[in-house]
Amino acid sequence: MTLLAVENLSKSFGGLMAVNEVSFDVEEGSIVGLIGPNGAGKTTVFNLITGNYQPNTGTVLFDGLNLVGKPTHTIVERGIARTFQTIRLFQNMSVLENVLAGCHCRMKAGSISAMLRTPAQRREEKDAMRHALAELEFVGLVHEWQNKAKNLSYGNQRLLEIARALATKPKLIVLDEPAGGMNDQETQDLIRLIRAIQERGITVLLIEHDMGLVMRVCSSLIVLEHGAKIAAGSPAEIQANPRVIEAYLGVDSE
Ligand SMILES: Nc1ncnc2c1ncn2[C@@H]1O[C@H](COP(=O)(O)OP(=O)(O)O)[C@@H](O)[C@H]1O
Ligand SMILES: [Mg+2]
Structure with missing residues (x-):
């Protein structure tokens, strides 16, 4: 069953298309990775899903409800929780x-x-x-x-x-670079934790630069570049995709 369906989502900041007509599905119970070079629009996609930003176009269907226009607290109540790329805790x-x-x-x-x-x-x-x-x-x-x-x-x-x-008590947890700043041991423990979250029946959508982690925990991957989705598939398919390799190595296509 599809828990989250993102359809034709776009967001521009001034003249910059940070997210450009992006569509993807997240199946209930899966661990899905959203990857791509810096500035590809990954965090912006998360901000659109969680109601922190409003899209210019597109829909975010979650558990049968279009979340676009809904306030963040409603989205949390419906069952989406997140963490932030830049840690946001009550430090004191x-x-x-x-x-x-x-x-x-x-x-x-x-x-x-x-x-x-x-x-x-x-x-x-x-x-x-x-x-x-x-x-x-x-x-x-x-x-x-x-x-x-x-x-x-x-x-x-x-x-x-x-x-x-x-x-x-989320149905879906979205993690923005959870391994950022972690050492090797902490990253290994994090992999176990993400699997344990899945075992609780919670669906996981994560952004991560640590390809070792992504390839080990994710059942499917979505790749963004310059705001657009350039590939989607299993970790093995993504690793072998020339378009993805090019995006990561920065090779000019011409
Ligand atoms: N609030 C904002 N205002 C203006 N530009 C933004 C804002 N948020 C993100 N951007 C721009 O959108 C693009 C995508 O950013 P982001 O989603 O953070 O990328 P990623 O998470 O993939 O590194 C970048 O060029 C970034 O500078
Ligand atoms: Mg980011």
């Missing part, structure tokens, strides 16, 4: 508080009951705490729960962003 808050911020989108108690601290609200807070700790355990950071986010290593900050995204 604790690791646990950062994950609780993700849990909040699923909490029902309104501001009145929050002020009155009703039993229902206390129960919800306790559940959120348990859930946040479980996500920290899942990414291997539970021992750091009291530490401030800014005190974590770069690799662990990336894991914390993943835990926060998982805390929103």
